[in-house]
Amino acid sequence: MIPGRFEYHAATDVDDAVRLLAEHGADGKLLAGGHSLLPMMKLRFAEPAHIIDINGIADLRGIREQGKALVIGPMTTESAIIDSELLQRRCPVLPEAAQLIADPQVRNRGTIGGDALHGDPGNDHPAVLMALDAEFVIRGRKGERSESVDGFYVGPYLTALDDGELVTAIRIPTPAEGHGYAYCKFKRKTGDYATAATCCLLEMEGDTCRRVRLTLTNVGPTPLRATDAEALLTGSEPTAERIEQAAQAAMSICNPAEDLRGSPEYKTHMAGEMTRRAIHKALDRARRG
Amino acid sequence: MAKHAITLNINGQQMDVAVDSRELLIHTLRDRLRLTGAHIGCETSHCGACTVDIDGASVKSCTVLALQAQGADIRTVEGLAGSEGLHPIQEGFFEEHGLQCGFCTPGMLLRAWRLLQDNPNPTEDEIRHGMAGNLCRCTGYQNIIRAVQHASEKMQSGETAAAE
Known part of the structure; x- marks a missing residue:
């Protein structure tokens, strides 16, 4: 299996990439790590006439702290996310999620931007970035704009990003010191997409949950934010009963498609279980500081 | 479409080769350079039979364009054994x-x-x-x-x- 024919362009910097996108964006594709796009091209699910390779743009890689935000270049690989001492300290849910994506070789090539922007509901970073209140910094011919991750996903492979635009950074408000976090992913085997997965981030004040985020992967056409479940926990003590109510509320918004990973009922059930586990794990971590 | 000239440093040896834009690195290694050690298994980046080392990292060469390896240091299984025998x-x-x-x-x-x-x-x-x-x-x-x-x-x- 080899991809169909295309013309290859290596962008030298962001301006060059924007220029190439303006010229070829409508029938072209950006090439990041290539571990989603190339397999789709082999199967002719994607047949771009132009490939714009952005691997040579050093500005699009790296992880840094900027004021009260963490700024991640979209071309940062999953391996670099896992190894980042800064993220392990400030935003450990990202390395935790990245560790559950694919396998070591794929993580060496696959990028956070590729995963987050492809629009595949099976990808893990969208739900995690949504829970983190992250935003994408986007460049196009008209200049720069930002788009919140919450609301960015319109449908499978459909996002708020235009053909002529590229994401130059992922900006994450630095999570509070001592926050609880967990990304619980149920998958059949190494390298598989989630049957269901839940991201939980929370901040405790004594026994009270001050702030909660609950998001779900691969149980709908886009990543889902379980706002009703969040409301059930916010401002109260997370008792076993409330956690169960939150899990039920998360299950009620699931609308997964049937595939080899199981029936909609089974996937919804697993989403509930992942939600329970994620809340318990995040609570445990928050309590231990 | 015209071929692209690339240079690969494979097992310490510089190799110049002309490739198509859509050519995958595994095919360049096997079909053009006759380095048939790395195998083609699943072709979907699951099985790892095509794993080679590129610039200090393990990579599945069935899911990388040959063009993307321009200038890279590559090690394949042919480069493991030395003059003293097996690695x-x-x-x-x-x-x-x-x-x-x-x-x-x-x-x-x-x-x-x-x-x-x-x-x-x-x-x-x-x-x-x-x-x-x-x-x-x-x-x-x-x-x-x-x-x-x-x-x-x-x-x-x-x-x-x-x-x-």
């Missing part, structure tokens, strides 16, 4: 019966090589997670784990001996 990792697979049909072995060897470069003394758990991107349908993996442990010990004792 300790190859010896480990031989001694511990780490293969049966051998189809996955070139990828296993290259992945194990990089794993031991990064982590010379891995735990069994680290080996299992480190080798998770390589599938074997014969061995049940137990002997592959032992083979990597064998190589780890041999390479470290070799370093100690060299230091003394």
Whole structure:
């Protein structure tokens, strides 16, 4: 299996990439790590006439702290996310999620931007970035704009990003010191997409949950934010009963498609279980500081 | 469409080759350069049979365009054995019966090589997670784990001996 024919362009910097996108964006594709796009091209699910390779743009890689935000270049690989001492300290849910994506070789090539922007509901970073209140910094011919991750996903492979635009950074408000976090992913085997997965981030004040985020992967056409479940926990003590109510509320918004990973009922059930586990794990971590 | 001229540094040797834009690195290695050690298994970046080392990282060469490897330092299984014979990792697979049909072995060897470069003394758990991107349908993996442990010990004792 080899991809169909295309013309290859290596962008030298962001301006060059924007220029190439303006010229070829409508029938072209950006090439990041290539571990989603190339397999789709082999199967002719994607047949771009132009490939714009952005691997040579050093500005699009790296992880840094900027004021009260963490700024991640979209071309940062999953391996670099896992190894980042800064993220392990400030935003450990990202390395935790990245560790559950694919396998070591794929993580060496696959990028956070590729995963987050492809629009595949099976990808893990969208739900995690949504829970983190992250935003994408986007460049196009008209200049720069930002788009919140919450609301960015319109449908499978459909996002708020235009053909002529590229994401130059992922900006994450630095999570509070001592926050609880967990990304619980149920998958059949190494390298598989989630049957269901839940991201939980929370901040405790004594026994009270001050702030909660609950998001779900691969149980709908886009990543889902379980706002009703969040409301059930916010401002109260997370008792076993409330956690169960939150899990039920998360299950009620699931609308997964049937595939080899199981029936909609089974996937919804697993989403509930992942939600329970994620809340318990995040609570445990928050309590231990 | 015109071919693109690229230069690859493979196993310490510079190679100039003309490739199509849609050509995958595994095909350049096997069909143009006759380096047939790396195998084509699943072609969907699952099985790891095509694993080679690119600029210090294990990569599945069925999911990389040859053009993307322009100027890269590449190591394939052909570059493992030296003039003194088998590399300790190859010896480990031989001694511990780490293969049966051998189809996955070139990828296993290259992945194990990089794993031991990064982590010379891995735990069994680290080996299992480190080798998770390589599938074997014969061995049940137990002997592959032992083979990597064998190589780890041999390479470290070799370093100690060299230091003394």
